[in-house]
Amino acid sequence: MAETVYEAIVVGVGAMGSAALYQLAKRGKRVLGIDQFAPPHTLGSSHGDTRITRQAVGEGAAYVPLVMRSHELWREIEAQTGDDLYTVTGGLIIGREHQQTRHHGKENFVQQTIKLASQFQIAHEVLRVAEIKRRFPPFNLHGDEIGYYEPLAGFLRPENCIRAQLKLAERFGATLQTNTKVQGIEVTNNGLCTVITSQGRFTAEKVIISAGAWVKDFLGAEYANFINIYRQVLYWFDVSANYAAFTPEVCPIYIWMFGEADDEYLYGFPAIDGVQGGLKIAAEQMETSTDPDTVSRTVTAEETDAMYRRYVAPQFPSVSNQCVKAATCFYTVTPGSRFIIDQHPAHPQVIVASPCSGHGFKHSAAIGEVLADLVTTGSSKIDLAPFSFAQVIGTPTQSA
Ligand SMILES: Cc1cc2nc3c(=O)[nH]c(=O)nc-3n(C[C@H](O)[C@H](O)[C@H](O)COP(=O)(O)OP(=O)(O)OC[C@H]3O[C@@H](n4cnc5c(N)ncnc54)[C@H](O)[C@@H]3O)c2cc1C
Numbered sequence: 001m002a003e004t005v006y007e008a009i010v011v012g013v014g015a016m017g018s019a020a021l022y023q024l025a026k027r028g029k030r031v032l033g034i035d036q037f038a039p040p041h042t043l044g045s046s047h048g049d050t051r052i053t054r055q056a057v058g059e060g061a062a063y064v065p066l067v068m069r070s071h072e073l074w075r076e077i078e079a080q081t082g083d084d085l086y087t088v089t090g091g092l093i094i095g096r097e098h099q100q101t102r103h104h105g106k107e108n109f110v111q112q113t114i115k116l117a118s119q120f121q122i123a124h125e126v127l128r129v130a131e132i133k134r135r136f137p138p139f140n141l142h143g144d145e146i147g148y149y150e151p152l153a154g155f156l157r158p159e160n161c162i163r164a165q166l167k168l169a170e171r172f173g174a175t176l177q178t179n180t181k182v183q184g185i186e187v188t189n190n191g192l193c194t195v196i197t198s199q200g201r202f203t204a205e206k207v208i209i210s211a212g213a214w215v216k217d218f219l220g221a222e223y224a225n226f227i228n229i230y231r232q233v234l235y236w237f238d239v240s241a242n243y244a245a246f247t248p249e250v251c252p253i254y255i256w257m258f259g260e261a262d263d264e265y266l267y268g269f270p271a272i273d274g275v276q277g278g279l280k281i282a283a284e285q286m287e288t289s290t291d292p293d294t295v296s297r298t299v300t301a302e303e304t305d306a307m308y309r310r311y312v313a314p315q316f317p318s319v320s321n322q323c324v325k326a327a328t329c330f331y332t333v334t335p336g337s338r339f340i341i342d343q344h345p346a347h348p349q350v351i352v353a354s355p356c357s358g359h360g361f362k363h364s365a366a367i368g369e370v371l372a373d374l375v376t377t378g379s380s381k382i383d384l385a386p387f388s389f390a391q392v393i394g395t396p397t398q399s400a
Contacts, residue, residue, distance in 0.1 A: 005030075005192065005203045005204065005205065006030050006031055006032045006175075006202065006203065006204040006205070007024070007029045007030045007031060007204065007205050007206065007375070008020075008024055008029060008030075008031050008032075008204055008205065008206045008207065008208060008375045009031070009032045009033075009034065009193070009195050009202055009204040009206075009207050010024075010033040010034070010207075010208045010210060011034055011182045011195065011207060011208065011209050011210065011211055012034075012035055012036075012182075012209070012210040012211035012214070012354070013033040013034070013035045013039050013162075013166060013176065013178075013210070014035070014039050014040075014044050014210065014212050015045070015046045015158065015161070015162060015210075015212075015356075015360065015361050015364040016210035016212075016354055016356070016360070016364050016368065017033060017035070017039075017208065017210035017211075018033070018161075018162045018165040018166045018169065018368070019073075019364050019366075019367060019368020019369070020210060020353070020367075020368040020371040020372060020375075021033040021165070021166065021169040021368075022077075022165040022166070022168045022169040022172070022174075022368060023368045023369045023372035024169075024174070024371075024372045024375060024376075025168070025169040025170075025171075025172035025174035026168070026169075026172050026372075027372060027376060028172075028173070029375070029376070031169070031174045031175070032174070032175045032176075032177060032202060032204070033166070033174060033175070033176045033177070034177045034178075034180050034182055034195065034197060034202075035177075035178050035179075035180065036179070036180065036181040036182070036214075037178065037179065038178040038179055039162050039163075039166065039178070040158065040159035040162040040163055043292075043297075044212045044213060044292075044329075044330065045212045045329055045330045045331070045360075046159070046162060046212075046361065047158060047159060047327065047329065048158070048234045048280070048327050048329055049157065049158075049273070049280065050155040050157065050158070050269045050272065050280060051156045051158050051361035051362060052091065052153070052154075052155060052156075052253045052267060052269070052362065053067065053070070053071070053086065053153065053154060053155065053156050053361075053362035054067070054091045054093075054150055054253075054362070055067055055068060055071070055117075055120070055122045055150060055153065056113045056114075056117035056122045056124060056148075056150060057113075057116070057359070057362070058104075058109045058110070058112035058113035058116060059104045059337070059359055060112075060116075060386070061116055061119065061120075062386040062387070063339075063363060064116060064120050065366075065382045065383075066363040066366040066367060066370075066382060067363055067366070068120075068366075069365070069366035069369065069382070070362060070363055070365040070366040070367075071152075073365035073366060073369065074086040074156065074161070077161070077164050077165065077168065077365070080164075080168060081164045081168065083160050083164045084157060084160060085156055085157055085160050085161050085164065086154060086155075086156050086157075087154045087155055087156075087157075087248060087272075088151075088152055088154040089154045089155065089248045089251070089252050089253055089269075089270055090149060090151050090153055090154070090252040090253075091149070091150045091153025091154065091252050091253045091254065092127075092132070092136065092139075092147055092149050092252045092254040092255075092256075093109070093110055093113055093147065093150075093254070093255045094110070094132065094139070094146070094147045094255070094256045094257065094258070095109060095145065095146060095256075096142070096144055096145055096146075096257065096258075096259070096260070097144050097145060097146040098144065099257075099260050101260065101262075101264075101265075103255070103265060104337045104357065104358065104359050109255075109257065110146055110148055110257070113148050114126060117150065122150065122152075123150070123151055124148060124149060124150045124151075125149045125151075126146065126147070126148060126149075127146070127147035127148070127149050128146070128147075129143055129144070129145050129147075131147070132145065132147045136251070136252065137245060138242070138245045138251070138316055138318055139256075139316070140314065140315055140316065140317055142258075153252070153253055155269055155272075156361060156362065158361055161361075165365075165368070177197075177199065180197045180198055181197060181198040182195055182196070182197050182211075182218075183196045183197060183198065184196045185207055185209075185218065185350065187347045187349060187350070191349065192204065192205060192349075193205070193206065193207045193347075193349055193350065205349065206349050206350070206351065206375045207349065207350045207351070208353065208371050208375065209350060209351070209352045209353070209354065210353050210354050210371075211354055212292075212330065212332060212354050213229045213292040213330035213332050214292055215227065215332060215352065215354040216229070219344075220346075223389060223393055226334060226335055226392075226393045227332060227334055227355050228286070228289040228332075228333045229289055229291065229292055229331070229332055229333075230284075230286050230288070230330065230333060230358075231285075231288070231290045231295050231296075231328055231329075231330065232282065232284060232328065232329050232331055232358070233282065233303060233326060233327070233328055233329075234280060234282045234326060234327045234328075234329060235280070235281055235282060235304060235307055235308075235312075235325075235326050236273075236277070236279060236280050236281075236323065236324040236325045236326070237278055237279050237281060237308065237312055237320060237321070237322065237323055237324065238276075238278055238279075238319075238320040238322035238324050239271050239278065239279040239318075239319055239320065240276060240320075241318070241320065242318040242319070243271060243275045245318065246270055246271040246279050247270055247271060248271075248272055250270075251270035251271070252270070253267075253268070253269050253270070254268055255267045256315065258314075258315055262286075263283065263284070263285065265283060265284060266281060266282065266283045266311045266312075267281075267283075268280055268281040268282065276324070277324065278323075278324030278325060279316075279319055281307075281311065281312055281316070283307065283311050284331070284358065286331070286333060290330075292330055295330075296328075297328045299326035299327070299328060303326075304323045304326060305321075308321045308323075331357065331358035332354060332355045332356065332357065332358075333355070333357045333358060334355045334357055334392050335392060335393065336392070337357035337358065337359070338357060338386070338387065338391075338392045339353075339356050339357065339360065339363075339387045339392075340352055340353070340354070340355045340388075340389060340392050340393075341353045341367060341370060341371070341384050341387040342384065342387060342388045342389050343374070344389075345389050345390075345395070351371060351374050351375065353367055353370075353371055366382070370382055370384065
């Protein structure tokens with residue numbers, strides 16, 4: 001029997017890859033998705049119950065079309081599967097009014113967000129301190145804050161999003177091969193790609209690399225050296241004594257730049273898992289990079305204590321220091337915390353989409369659609385120039 005030549009193979013079917021596999025299968029393409037684990041899993045970048053989504057993404061105007069389209073797609077996928085993916089809670093972004101606090105590579109994040117909301121006519125309110133305190137009593141403000149409130153912001157359930165898209169992909173005829181590690185990709189003289197795995201070799205016309213924190217394994221040093229993997233920790237603190245103030249009906253998702261330094265920042269969610277489920281709160285670190293195969297996944301008592309003392313207690317005095325659970329996760333970060341969604345500069349048959357710098361999940365449904373466009377037509381309706389290797393990293397000679 002002749003060997004199957006897939007129209008596309010997707011390497012890594014987490015957030016970006018499951019979306020791409022679904023979009024390609026929906027178009028009737030012969031596609032294979034391969035993952036070293038069995039997504040959704042807890043070993044990459046897409047676990048931990050919730051991800052923030054918001055429309056006026058202060059990271060830059062180039063991202064707004066991606067998130068807007070993703071919101072449409074999440075609702076479409078919910079309608080097709082009956083799964084619960086996107087919950088609207090409203091979203092609050094808080095900064096100190098006279099400080100130009102930076103977040104995800106953008107200076108003055110709150111003002112950037114307000115500007116983009118006006119530019120894209122996204123419903124929002126600008127809130128003064130008294131109004132934030134009145135509407136959201138658990139937030140312990142200093143008194144010089146400014147707040148951006150977006151009523152349609154909320155959270156996604158990442159595991160459900162991935163599961164739903166893989167289910168639909170298979171329903172539309174995709175082949176899924178889990179617990180299979182991709183060891184290498186070769187572009188042969190006839191222009192086809194050979195994907196070498198722990199379970200044999202597969203051939204495709206195009207390959208999408210959506211390998212998350214392992215993406216560097218598939219890029220030469222001239223690109224990989226510009227990408228860093230950072231271990232992040234998610235915490236759920238006990239909130240049972242004040243649960244009523246943190247339910248999704250009254251508590252928004254939030255991003256809070258509470259001080260001047262880049263790391264004086266936290267974000268979080270309402271308590272979605274009942275009285276005993278805890279309140280998910282996290283900060284970010286981009287100082288110590290790691291390797292996804294050797295990282296420690298244990299969260300120490302010292303880490304939890306430091307998190308509570310510096311980030312939680314001053315901002316949310318009514319939250320207990322008892323940690324209900326904790327998890328580690330990876331950011332895959334480029335210069336300027338931007339995304340790369342582009343053909344590999346040396347091999348146009350190989351498309352890369354993973355380094356999403358800690359803010360990619362909300363965009364992932366649309367990124368899957370964009371990747372399917374790149375495979376089938378070579379271009380996308382959404383402007384991808386800001387996400388090219390050339391824009392984000394530069395050409396190898398420039399960047400060396
Ligand atoms: C703590 C944390 C909080 C975040 N919060 C937000 C948020 O609130 N909002 C937001 O929008 N974004 C957020 N993000 C970012 C977002 O979650 C990521 O950008 C997104 O999930 C990354 O998806 P991915 O597909 O690139 O990676 P993953 O979902 O990890 O998928 C990569 C897949 O590739 C597979 N793989 C890798 N190498 C191989 C190989 N050799 N062979 C086979 N398979 C392979 C892996 O097993 C994995 O399944 C957060 C990230 C973290 C870590």
